[in-house]
Amino acid sequence: MENGLVECNEDDKEYHKITKPTRSLYVTTQKPHRLAENWIKINDSKIDILRLVTLPVEITTEIFHQLPLEVGYKTGFYMDMDTAPVSLTAVCRSWRGIALSAPTLWSTMEICFDDIPSTVVAKPGMVESFINQWLGRSGECPLFLTFTLPHEDHFPISRLRAILHQHAQRVRYLELNLGEYQPIRPLELHTLPFPLLQAANVHCDFRVEDRVFDNAPQLHSLHVRGYSAVAPHRFHLPWQQLTIFEGSIHNLDLFVVAPNLVNIKCGWAGGDSNPGMITHSCIKSFAVTDSAYDKILQYLTLPALQHLDLSEGDTYDFLGSFLERSSPPLISLRVQADDPAFAQWHQALVHVAATLEDIEISYASTEAMTSLLSLGERPWASPPWRTLNVLRNIKTLRLPHVVDPVGLYQLVKFLYSRSDKLRSFQLVWDASPFLDERPRAGAPGTPDTEDTIVGHFSRLQAAGMDIYVGTRVKNYAVTIE
Template sequence: MSIFTNAPRLRDLCLLSPTEIYLPLDFSLPWLQLTKFEGALHDLSLFTLAPNLREAICLFDPDDDSTVITHPNLRSLTTQEESGTDILEYLTLPALQHLAVSYLPSHDSLADFLLRSSPPLISLSFVGDSYGTPFNSWGQCLPSTLERLEIRDASADGLVDSSILNALPNLRTLIFNGVAGGLDFYFLVEYLYSRFKQLHTFKLVWENDPFLDAETYGGGPPWSGVRRNDTISGHLTRLAQSGMNIYLGTHEKSYFPIGGAAIGRDFV
C-alpha cells in the first residue's frame, strides 16, 4: 500500500524498534525524495529505490546473497552490523565522504571497497585488528583526501606507521580508541613533532588503565635532576602549547599533564 503520498517535504526516514523493522516493507514510500535513511536492511534494494540518498545509518542482515550495487550519490555511511555481516562487500560508493564501520571481517574488505569506489573520503572510522595486522600491509588504500581518521579496538603494537600516515597530506585529526597494550612514547612524540604544523588533534584512549613509568613519562621526582622539557610529558606539553589538541588516557581519566598537573588526574 502507498503511504506518505501527500508528504512532498519528507526527506528523512527512520525505522527503529526493539525488534527491528527491516526493509523492504509491504508498503511503498516516496523513495525518490529521500535523502537520509536510518534502520535495518534485509537486502540492498534501498540503494536502488532511493537514488538521491545522501546519508545512511543501517544494520545489514541479509536474507539472501546480494550482488554489488553502485550508488552514485551517497555521501555518508554508518554501519551497525551486529550480525557480523559486512555491507562494504556489496557496495560501490564513488561519492562517499564519511564512513564509519562497526564490523570488518578483515582489513582486506575495507581496502577492496576503497580501491573499487575511489571515494573522496574526508572522515573514516573503523575497527582495528587487536591481533596486530601490520598497518602498512593495507593502509596504502587510504585516500589522500582524508582529514579525520579513527581506529577503534586495536593493539598498540605497530599502531602508527609513519610511512602510511605521512601519505595523508590533509590529515587533521587522528584518533585511536580502545587501545590494548603499551605504546612507544618516543616514536609517538617523534611522529607528532613531524606533523605538528598539520595535525590539529591527536587522541589516544586506552581500553584499560595503562602502566606509565613516572620517571620516563612525568619527569621523576624533583630531586632527580631531570628537566621536564626532556621528558615525554614535557614534549607533549610543548606540542600542546604550540596549538595541538592532545588527549592521552581512558574514557574516564587523562594521563596527559599540561603545565605540571599530576599524572593520572581525573578528566572532567
C-alpha cells in the same frame, strides 16, 4: 491537572506557597553540614537572577525565542519546575507573560502515554485537552512531536490516531515509539496529509504492505527501528525523496529504490546474499551499525563517498576492493585495529591517501600502535610498518579504546613529524596507564583506600617499604612529607 495544562503562579507568593512542601522535603533530606552551603549558593545566585529578570522585555523575548529547544525535553502532566517552558513561567509574572506569548516554546512536545495515571486516561478527552492547550499556545509554528505508546491496553491507539489526525498539518518532526511488536498500521499514517513533515523516527513492527507517509512531500529523513528489518519492496514509503535513512535492512533494495540518499546508517538483518553489483552516485556518508558490513560493501560502488564509519566491524576483507572500485574522495574513516582487523585494512589506505583528512582507529593493538606511530626508521620492513606515512593530509587522528601502554617518546616524535598538517590528536586509554589513576587498594586486613598510584606508593613508603619506580634520574614513588 484536571483543568488541562497547569497554569503557573500569578505572583511570587503563590509560587512559594505551591512549592513550599517540595522545598521543605528537600531541606529535610539534606545533611546538616550541607544546608548552610546550599543557602549561600542560593543567596549568591539572587544577584544573577535579578539581572536577568530586569532585562527589557524585547531582549528577554528574543532570548526565549533563541532557546535551543530540542526534541526530547519532557512536557509531563504535572508542573515540573525543571522543565522548559514551565520553568520560565515560574520565575516571575513578567517572564510568565513573555513565555506564554512565545509560540516557539510550546511547539515541542514529548509524551509517554504509559506514564499517565490510569485515572487520567479514563476521563474522556482529558489527555487530548492537555495536548490541545499546550500546542494551542504554539500559534502557527511547526510542531516537533514525540509520542511513546508501547502498550495499547493503557492508552488506546485509536486516541493517538485521533491526536495525530488533528495536528498532522503542522508537524515538522514526528517520533513514534510503539515498541518492536506493535504494528503501525492502525495509525493510518498513509491517509494523513503531512505538508510540513521533514523528518520521522518510527519504532514499531512493520507488516507486509504497510504504508506510511504517502502524503509527505517534504519528508527527507527517516529513522526506522523495530523487530523486522526494512524491506522496501513490501514497506511503502516515498523512497525516492529520502536523503537520510537509518535502520536495519535485509537486502540491498534500498540502494535501488532510494537513488537520492546522501546519508545512510544501517545494520544487516540477513537476507539475499548476492544481489549483483549496485552503484549509488549520491551517498556521501555511510555507516554500518554491526559487524556484518561485508554483506553490504562487497556489492556496492559509492563514487561520491566522503565519510565511512566501519567502527563496529571486526573483519575488513572487502574494504580494499571496495575503496579501489569506488575510488571515492573519502575525507573521514572510522575503523577498528585489533590484530586481525588491522592486518586486513591497513593496506587499503593507499586508495584514499590523497583525500583522507580524518581517521578514527579504535581498539588499536600493540602492533597497530607501533605501525601507526612509526616514522619510517625501518625502510627494510614491509607493511604494516609506516601505515600512516601514505596519509600525508591527515588533520585529525583519534585513537579511542587503547588498551596497551604506548611509547610516549615515540608518540612525541610522531606528533612533531606531523605538526605541519595534524591539527587534532586524541589518544584515550580504557584504563589510565599514568600515575594519577585512582584505584582502591590496601594492605591485607585493612579497608581499601582510593588514591592515586603515586599516593599508594607514598603510603607504602611511609609504612617502611623502600620503593623506587621511575627512570634512572627520577623516582616517582614520592615519600609523604
